[in-house]
Amino acid sequence: MNTRVLIIAEAGVNHNGDIRLAKQLIDVAAESGADLVKFQTFSANRQVTRVAKKAGYQILATGNKESQYEMLHRLELTEDMHRELIAHCATRNIDFFSTGFDIESIDLLLGLGQDHFKIPSGEITNLPYLRHIGKLGKSVILSTGMSTLGDIEAAIEVLEQAGTVRTQITVLHCTTEYPTPMNEVNLRAMHSIQAAFGVAVGYSDHTPGIEVAIAAAAMGATVIEKHFTLDRTLPGPDHQASLEPAELKAMVAAIRNIEVALGDGIKRLTPSEARNMPVARKSLVASQAIKAGDTFTAQNITTKRPGTGISPMRWDEVIGQVAKKDYEEDELI
Secondary structure, eight states: OOOOOOEEEEEEEETOOHHHHHHHHHHHHHHHTTTEEEEOOHHHHOOOOOOOOHHHHHHHHHHOOOOOSHHHHOOOOOOOHHHHHHHHHHHTTOOOEEEEEEEHHHHHHHHTTTEEEEOOGGTTTTTHHHHHHHHHHHHHEEEEETTTTHHHHHHHHHHHHTTTOOGGEEEEOOOOOOSSSGGGTTHHHHHHHHHHHOEEEEEOOOOSHHHHHHHHHHOOOOOEEEESOOOOTTTSSSSSGGGGGHHHHHHHHHHHHHHHHHSSSOOOHHHHHHHHHHHHEEEEEEESSTTTTOOOOOTTEEEEEOOSSOGGGHHHHHHOBOOOOOOTTTOOO
């Protein structure tokens, strides 16, 4: 059976704190064919200290004049903004989704009706946070950037002990760098995670372009998450490592094609192949004129198209038999 890949279009903080921009991102995600459009729910007061430094990629994208706290404070979404975005998603027939970065944010999303939760890579070692999500007993997507198999095992154990069953957990392989260098992607780690923990797996992609996400889908990812923006030149920490609208649409289309192309694994003759088989395969034919009573030999028969006569796989059976009629050159035996 084919499994439909859940495609999450990650708007993240690429709205720059502007509700109009956030709605435009929803429009783009809906038009791309993605299943979910995902934002980020947090409070700078609960997320970082006033002196926390920015990541290197954030400094490259936004400079170093403001602190990480100041940057995140500008990118917060209020509860009213959440409600407005959820309503807009409903008009565009795409599901709203958000990552809550702290317990209060998780509770806000729960109160707004969200019934599945995303644990970002940075929270995989946050015991009280993991325990709180685990108690909900909801479907969980766990990102694993910056993690070892030991970190993943510990997080899964916390979730399970709190009340979430393993079948509700999807683990995303991820590399936390924006953009991710190709030599640090290590897509095969997705299979290692699946083998180690017996969970559904997916991939959260921070590479430039769309090919790695498509490859992950071909390798069996059940979830693909990818950042997108309206314009990579916009100011903000994540725009430069995000897809633009046409690229997002191309990625979704390619993954949908991959879903169909993977098939069920049974090797069989397809309907289109059946139509082509007589044209492409060969038959036994006379390589020269043959008289009735002549013996078929390797010198007077050969194999040529079309494949509407005796199969060349019966060559040994035909060689040595006597012709019952005259054959012209190129005539099917």
